[in-house]
Amino acid sequence: MRNKYLNPYIGGVLLGLVLLAANFVSGRGLGATGALRDTIATGVKAVAPSHYHNAAYYSDNYAMRTERPMNSWLVYQMLGLITGGFLSGIIAGRTKLTTERPSWVSSRRRLFFALAGGILFGYGSQIGRGCTSGSALSGMAVLSFGGFITMMAIFGTAFALAWFFRKNWI
Amino acid sequence: MGPLIVYDAISSNTNLLLAFFIGIGFGFVLEQSGFSSSRKLAGMFYGYDTTVLKVFFTAAIVAMTGLLFFSLFGWMNLDVVYVNPTYLTSAIAGGVIMGAGFILGGFCPGTSFCAAAIGKIDAFVFIGGLFIGIFIFTEGYPLWEGFHNAGFMGSPRVNEMIGLSQGVFAFLLILAAFGMFWAGEWAERKFAGNYR
Numbered sequence: 453m454r455n456k457y458l459n460p461y462i463g464g465v466l467l468g469l470v471l472l473a474a475n476f477v478s479g480r481g482l483g484a485t486g487a488l489r490d491t492i493a494t495g496v497k498a499v500a501p502s503h504y505h506n507a508a509y510y511s512d513n514y515a516m517r518t519e520r521p522m523n524s525w526l527v528y529q530m531l532g533l534i535t536g537g538f539l540s541g542i543i544a545g546r547t548k549l550t551t552e553r554p555s556w557v558s559s560r561r562r563l564f565f566a567l568a569g570g571i572l573f574g575y576g577s578q579i580g581r582g583c584t585s586g587s588a589l590s591g592m593a594v595l596s597f598g599g600f601i602t603m604m605a606i607f608g609t610a611f612a613l614a615w616f617f618r619k620n621w622i
Numbered sequence: 623m624g625p626l627i628v629y630d631a632i633s634s635n636t637n638l639l640l641a642f643f644i645g646i647g648f649g650f651v652l653e654q655s656g657f658s659s660s661r662k663l664a665g666m667f668y669g670y671d672t673t674v675l676k677v678f679f680t681a682a683i684v685a686m687t688g689l690l691f692f693s694l695f696g697w698m699n700l701d702v703v704y705v706n707p708t709y710l711t712s713a714i715a716g717g718v719i720m721g722a723g724f725i726l727g728g729f730c731p732g733t734s735f736c737a738a739a740i741g742k743i744d745a746f747v748f749i750g751g752l753f754i755g756i757f758i759f760t761e762g763y764p765l766w767e768g769f770h771n772a773g774f775m776g777s778p779r780v781n782e783m784i785g786l787s788q789g790v791f792a793f794l795l796i797l798a799a800f801g802m803f804w805a806g807e808w809a810e811r812k813f814a815g816n817y818r
Contacts, residue, residue: 457654457655457656457662457673458651458654458655458656460655460656460673460676460677460680461676461680461803463651463654463655463673463676463677463680464655464676464677464678464679464680464681464684465680465681465684466647466651467648467651467652467655467677467680467681467684468680468681468682468683468684468685468688469647469684469685469688470644470647470648470651471681471684471685472684472685472688472689472692473644473647474641474644475624475625475685475689475698475703476624476625476626476692476697476698477624477625477626477627477632477637477640477641477644478625478626478627478637478640478641479624479625479627479628479702479703479704480625480703480704481685481704482644482648482732484730484731484732484735485731485752485756488731488752488753488756489756489760491753492753492756492757492760493760496760507760507761507763508763508764508767509760509761509763510760523638525637525638525641526641528638528639528641528642528645529641529642529644529645529648530645530735531642531645532641532642532643532644532645532646532647532648532649533645533646533648533649533652533732533735533736533739534645534649534735534736534738534739535642535645535646535649535739536645536646536647536648536649536650536651536652536653537649537650537652537653537658537735537736537737537739537740538649538739538740539646539649539650540649540650540651540653540654540740541653541658541739541740541741544653544654546653546658546740547740547741548740548741549741549743550741550742550743551742551743551744552659552660552661552737552742552744553661553744554661554818555818559743562744563743563744563747565726565727565728566660566726566727566728566729566744566745566747566748566751567727567747567748567750567751568723568726568727568751569722569723569724569725569726569727569728569729569748569751570723570727570729570734570747570748570749570750570751570752570754570755571723571751571752571754571755571758572719572720572722572723572726572727572751572755573719573720573723573724573727573729573730573731573748573751573752573755574723574731574751574752574753574754574755574756574757574758574759575719575755575756575758575759576715576716576717576718576719576720576721576722576723576755577716577720577731577752577755577756578716578755578756578759578760578770579712579715579716579719579759579766579769579770580712580713580715580716580717580719580720581706581707581709581712581713581716582706583720583730583731583732584678584720584724584730584731584732584733585730585731585732586706587706587713587716587717588678588717589678589681589682590706591705591706592682592686593681593682593685593686593689594686594689594700594703594704594705594706594779595686595705595779595780595781595788595791595792596705596706596707596708596777596778596779596780597708597775597778597779597780597782597783598706598707598708598709598710598713598775598777599706599780600780601708601710601713601714601717602713602714602716602717602720603717604717605713605714605715605716605717605718605720605721606717606718606720606721606724606730607666607721608717608721609717609718609720609721609722609724609725610666610667610721610722610724610725611667612721613721613722613725614667614668614725617725617726618668620664620726621661621664621667621668621728622668622670622816622817622818
């Protein structure tokens with residue numbers, strides 16, 4: 453089974469059970485970007501403490517609520533995600549330092565678009581209160597109206613823009 | 623009775639420990655399903671690989687159905703489970719920005735960490751971008767605070783919006799998912815040539 457991916461429907465059932473477990477244990481779903489925001493808050497607190505206590509965002513969401521922004525459910529879950537991804541990669545023989553790209557796309561071009569995409573996704577996830585995991589997937593499982601809207605907006609936009617960026621992929 | 627943390631069945635430290643193990647399951651399944659590959663993820667939008675659709679919707683309907691049955695069996699009180707609040711303006715705008723990020727970057731945040739964990743350099747760069755994007759949001763917060771909080775509707779469930787019970791809506795969503803799986807299988811055959 454080395455290098456071979458899991459059947460997507462089996463993968464989906466397993467992911468659904470993980471999401472169900474998250475809800476059963478902690479009454480909440482999965483997430484990714486929340487942990488990054490906690491990490492940024494911790495960084496700002498260390499580097500610029502007065503800014504941390506004065507700027508509205510950090511003050512309202514962190515300084516007045518918790519001593520340790522990174523002691524959060526999502527941070528531990530993300531550490532697990534990295535561990536689990538790495539374990540899976542080891543078992544499947546897929547760990548390799550590489551820039552994945554089609555043969556006609558240069559590394560530089562691929563990395564430029566990865567950076568631009570990351571910036572947009574990071575910013576959008578905060579505007580939209582969660583990313584594909586936290587808002588779309590976890591939201592859909594609890595039938596959140598906003599979760600469905602965000603899911604349709606993410607996939608609808610990606611489909612709508614696919615033609616313009618096709619040379620990066622096909 | 624669940625959720626365990628709400629009913630004090632576990633301590634908050636145990637909750638964090640379980641978060642780590644749940645995360646391992648999350649990351650393991652994502653990587654096993656091929657979500658550590660941007661070309662596989664992007665295949666969704668060019669039809670040659672619809673794994674994203676299959677995994678995503680299977681997971682959503684399994685978790686949704688599981689929650690409804692847990693509630694039916696009296697194992698879980700769904701009234702205290704977190705339902706993402708709806709801010710209509712930012713739900714749409716955020717989703718549109720994220721969709722653009724998806725087609726440019728080839729990852730979403732969770733999958734990028736999974737890919738970085740097995741050594742994908744493009745994923746490390748994408749994660750760098752995520753930090754920049756979130757930092758722009760938190761630092762510039764006063765600029766878009768009003769926009770971010772516009773269109774607040776509470777935490778409605780989608781079935782309530784269209785006047786169906788949760789069970790009926792769930793059943794219809796499962797049927798819709800099967801329809802999409804069929805379309806996905808069809809697309810993979812039709813657009814197989816897009817992957818070179």
